[in-house]
Amino acid sequence: MRNKRCMLVWGVAILCFIVLMIITPKIPQSEEYHNFADQRQFFGIPNFLNVVSNFPFFVIGVIGLILCYYRNYFRLRAQGELWGWTCFFVGIAAVAFGSSYYHLKPNDARLVWDRLPMTVAFTSIFSIFIIERVDERIGTLSIFPLLLTGVVSVIYWWFFDDLRPYALVQFVPCIAIPLMTILLPSMYTHSLYWLWAAAFYLIAKVEEAADKSIYKWTHHIVSGHTLKHLFAAMVPVFLTLMLAKRVIEIERPSLFQTWRISWTKVKENGETVENYSYTYTSVSVEESQ
Structure with missing residues (x-):
């Protein structure tokens, strides 16, 4: 029964994706995207602040990985949870390298390595959410297909200059996770941390869009894109705190x-x-x- 339900969900998702690809226009990558407000060079490093502001991703990614395996510090109940959180923290740590590499010389070829680890983080966190709030087995089985979907979305953009699949991979979890957090019961306490993480990610996206405006408002001290990195890094911080604090919820409201x-x-x-x-x-x- 569960296998049939899992197949049905994947079938509906694939059908919706095909319909969206048919009815929506192609979204090419704008070259203006690479023109960031803060292009200052310090210590011989171009775009210095946009590069070094990725360091927190590496720190929290490594901490999360260590705590996942150090005497099961996070008290993960199932193997699927361990796999999911491992993929998430690996993706977060890899963001530091991929994003720094891209910002040293922003172009489409380097942007691939910025986006790949982000899709790993997005898709693995969605599978974790399915494990916690929908079905443990379905969530575990969805880890690899979701990871593959994220990687394929970046490859598709690179070959066909079309951001539609990547946009879906990035924004569907941003909408679904807060809604599921509010409406679906969790097996664990401290669910509010999911909403804090979602709020900081939303703020990060606003800062990214207002890159040049924030750079002007701060009198060229810091740009919106640099702040975007710092606020986005708070997402794994909140989720790590949640993992450290939470316990099994008996009543499950x-x-x-x-x-x-x-x-x-x-x-x-x-x-x-x-x-x-x-x-x-x-x-x-x-x-x-």
């Missing part, structure tokens, strides 16, 4: 349920509300002897 109960309590002047209850059936609880 969704954030929406939690907020609804809190709001109802406020409306009823703090009186206890007993209209809502949740059950958790996926994790067994051992009774003390």
Whole structure:
């Protein structure tokens, strides 16, 4: 039954992708994209701040990898979770090298190596989310297909100068993950960290779009793209903190349920509300002897 459901989901996703590719126009890569506001050189390094601002990605990626395997510090329950988070932190650490390489001499050929590790991070985090909130087995089986989808989207752009598949790989998780965080129950506590991570990524994208404006507003001190790197690096920081703090959620409420109960309590002047209850059936609880 689960295999059929997994195949159905993939079939629907592929069908939607084909329809979008038919009805939407081609999106070529603009050469203006490589024209960043801050092109200053320091210590012989061109585009210095845009290069060195990638260093936090390497630091948090390495820390995350170490904690994944050091005595199972993150208390990961399933092998699929370990694989997913390993791919995520490897992608994050690789962003530091790929993005720095690109910013030393921005062009399309180098941009490939900037985007490849980012797609690894995007797609692996989406598979992790499926494991936690939809189905553990389906999420685990989706890791490789999602990673392959991300890599193919970059290769497709490189060969056909069409950003549509890459845009889907980047932005679908950005929309789906916050919605799923709010609406679907998680097997773990501290779900709010997902929303903090999503918020910082959204701010990073705004800073990227306002690269030249921010550079002007700060009197040429720092550009929007440099800030984009720093804010985007906060995404794995929040997720690492979440992994370190969270425990298995016994009652398993969704954030929406939690907020609804809190709001109802406020409306009823703090009186206890007993209209809502949740059950958790996926994790067994051992009774003390």
